[in-house]
Amino acid sequence: MWLxxxxxxxxxxxxxxxxxxxxxxxxxxxxxxxxxxSSTTVRSGARSLEIVSLASGLANGVRNNPFSAATGPFFYRxxxxxxxxxxxxxxxxxxxxxxxxxxxxxxxTLDNGGVLRLYDEDAQITGTTTLSTGVWYRVEIxxxxxxxxxxxxxxxxxxxxxxxxxxxxxxxxxxxxxGLGGNLNGEANxxxxxxxxxLAVNSSAGSLENTYPGEGEEIHLYPNAAGDNAQWTRGGTxxxxxxxxxxxxxxxxATDYNESATLNQIDDHNLDATPxxxxxxxxxxxxxxxxxxxxxxxxxxxxxxxxxxxxxxxxTVEETANLAGNSATWGTHRMSxxxxxxxxxxxxxxxxxxxxxxxxxxxxxxxxxxxxxxxDTDFYRFSAIWLLVDHKPAVxxxxxxxxSVMQPFFAGPIL
Amino acid sequence: xxxxxxxxxxxxxxxxxxxxxxxxxxPLVVIHxxxxxxxxxxxxWYWYSLAGLLTxxxxxxxxxxPFGIAEPDNLYxxxxxxxxxxxxxxDKVGNHARFLNWLIKRATDNGAGTVIYVxxxxxxxxxxxxxxxxxLVGNVVFAEPPWGKLATxxxxxxxxxxxxxxxxxxxxxxxxxRITAAGLLFV
Numbered sequence: 001m002w003l004x005x006x007x008x009x010x011x012x013x014x015x016x017x018x019x020x021x022x023x024x025x026x027x028x029x030x031x032x033x034x035x036x037x038s039s040t041t042v043r044s045g046a047r048s049l050e051i052v053s054l055a056s057g058l059a060n061g062v063r064n065n066p067f068s069a070a071t072g073p074f075f076y077r078x079x080x081x082x083x084x085x086x087x088x089x090x091x092x093x094x095x096x097x098x099x100x101x102x103x104x105x106x107x108x109t110l111d112n113g114g115v116l117r118l119y120d121e122d123a124q125i126t127g128t129t130t131l132s133t134g135v136w137y138r139v140e141i142x143x144x145x146x147x148x149x150x151x152x153x154x155x156x157x158x159x160x161x162x163x164x165x166x167x168x169x170x171x172x173x174x175x176x177x178x179g180l181g182g183n184l185n186g187e188a189n190x191x192x193x194x195x196x197x198x199l200a201v202n203s204s205a206g207s208l209e210n211t212y213p214g215e216g217e218e219i220h221l222y223p224n225a226a227g228d229n230a231q232w233t234r235g236g237t238x239x240x241x242x243x244x245x246x247x248x249x250x251x252x253x254a255t256d257y258n259e260s261a262t263l264n265q266i267d268d269h270n271l272d273a274t275p276x277x278x279x280x281x282x283x284x285x286x287x288x289x290x291x292x293x294x295x296x297x298x299x300x301x302x303x304x305x306x307x308x309x310x311x312x313x314x315x316t317v318e319e320t321a322n323l324a325g326n327s328a329t330w331g332t333h334r335m336s337x338x339x340x341x342x343x344x345x346x347x348x349x350x351x352x353x354x355x356x357x358x359x360x361x362x363x364x365x366x367x368x369x370x371x372x373x374x375x376d377t378d379f380y381r382f383s384a385i386w387l388l389v390d391h392k393p394a395v396x397x398x399x400x401x402x403x404s405v406m407q408p409f410f411a412g413p414i415l
Numbered sequence: 416x417x418x419x420x421x422x423x424x425x426x427x428x429x430x431x432x433x434x435x436x437x438x439x440x441x442p443l444v445v446i447h448x449x450x451x452x453x454x455x456x457x458x459x460w461y462w463y464s465l466a467g468l469l470t471x472x473x474x475x476x477x478x479x480x481p482f483g484i485a486e487p488d489n490l491y492x493x494x495x496x497x498x499x500x501x502x503x504x505x506d507k508v509g510n511h512a513r514f515l516n517w518l519i520k521r522a523t524d525n526g527a528g529t530v531i532y533v534x535x536x537x538x539x540x541x542x543x544x545x546x547x548x549x550x551l552v553g554n555v556v557f558a559e560p561p562w563g564k565l566a567t568x569x570x571x572x573x574x575x576x577x578x579x580x581x582x583x584x585x586x587x588x589x590x591x592x593r594i595t596a597a598g599l600l601f602v
Contacts, residue, residue: 317499321496374491
């Protein structure tokens with residue numbers, strides 16, 4: 001498969017488990033054992049990742065792959081809510097260079113007293129913090145191997161306050177994978193129950209979202225009506241409209257989809273109204289267009305498509321560069337092969353703008369879609385498309401974190 | 416790490432000129448294919464560079480189509496991020512400063528460290544680009560070659576975007592004042 005080189009843009013990947021699938025390669029890369037999703041203990045949206053029913057010696061959780069062997073700096077966010085502490089110190093989060101949870105480079109543990117510890121491959125990094133049950137904590141990690149050995153940076157913080165960190169580490173390899181779960185070091189714990197939600201990862205690129213992600217809640221908006229264009233052909237079961245071929249979650253792949261082999265055919269779809277949990281004065285941190293795609297066959301030169309977004313009907317539209325592919329296997333944000341599932345269209349401000357932030361009102365009339373941008377005899381297919389919205393409640397809002405930390409507009413290291 | 420470049424065009428000229436500026440850039444586009452990186456990265460990747468630019472670099476392309484302008488019929492021959500201004504942006508015409516603001520912002524959002532605005536493609540050359548890129552060192556965050564503008568992500572972070580209540584040339588004049596006030600430099 002041909003893919004344009006991934007861009008280490010500011011916000012690289014989000015996951016709130018809102019596609020509502022606990023199957024690997026749908027919303028995240030892979031499962032470690034058999035994690036489940038919760039619909040009762042969620043921080044935002046409708047689902048979270050639940051770690052429960054741990055088996056002795058058996059790691060359980062999920063693996064994600066935001067980068068391919070990159071130095072960073074990268075900034076990871078996960079919200080953690082503990083219902084029951086583990087029976088003893090337990091590895092719950094890790095960063096690694098290879099697609100497994102063994103011998104990671106950086107990790108966090110949680111013990112039976114709620115103490116959170118940060119380690120790298122050489123030692124524990126000084127500092128701890130103690131968590132309580134029944135509280136959503138924002139746990140963030142910085143990984144930076146861009147400097148020379150001995151000047152690598154590993155830091156961790158909870159709700160914006162660093163509890164352990166060092167800028168004098170010597171990490172052996174670049175980072176690729178990010179795992180969350182329990183018993184990730186093969187511990188013998190059989191007690192413990194905790195939840196993860198609202199994952200995000202930033203690089204240091206750009207002028208926004210170039211440091212710790214900070215506070216954010218993640219929701220998905222799905223197509224709910226026809227938009228400005230409906231030119232692709234319905235495939236699989238005909239639901240009667242193009243928008244209703246691509247609104248399912250989890251994605252239903254070949255069951256119903258839209259396809260095109262005609263240059264410049266466009267589908268644009270209106271979206272669900274934003275939920276009440278997204279208030280009119282919320283800050284929209286990022287909007288990200290997600291997609292589930294495949295080709296009808298991988299013969300010949302193969303077609304390309306681009307993603308589109310506009311903030312109002314008939315309004316200014318932005319498009320990505322080509323999203324190329326030559327696989328008939330369904331994939332999220334790319335087709336078969338590989339495990340990088342980064343979002344390909346991420347905006348922090350309105351289409352065509354440079355400083356005007358999205359608002360709830362904009363999202364309520366936004367449209368997302370796709371255009372066939374190169375053709376051959378094979379069809380480009382979309383089985384699902386969605387808009388992930390990462391938003392931050394206004395200070396003092398009902399859902400705001402007690403310690404809200406605003407990100408400075410021009411913060412971050414110089415490239 | 417390779418220099419991350421973004422090269423942008425604004426189609427605010429006549430039909431023929433808009434088409435021509437794409438044609439001027441296309442011969443400079445070199446595509447590179449990368450083999451799978453490892454057992455978990457089985458894709459074959461491709462990326463672009465500019466022919467003749469010896470600095471280790473990658474480049475991505477951006478195109479802006481102002482309000483009311485017909486898309487050049489070769490718009491899609493250049494694999495690029497695009498904005499097509501439409502209803503609600505009726506004022507985004509001519510030399511509106513928004514176009515350069517959008518280019519700088521979106522390109523840096525997408526990872527660019529240096530943004531190249533080719534305003535006069537006929538005068539553009541890779542040799543001239545290389546010469547001006549070499550000037551973007553230290554506190555130099557903005558350059559004005561005869562064929563366009565160069566801006567760094569540091570410009571956006573520490574000085575901010577161009578004002579948009581005047582046209583591009585006046586907005587650039589204002590930007591230079593702000594660059595100086597911030598203790599930075601332009602050439």
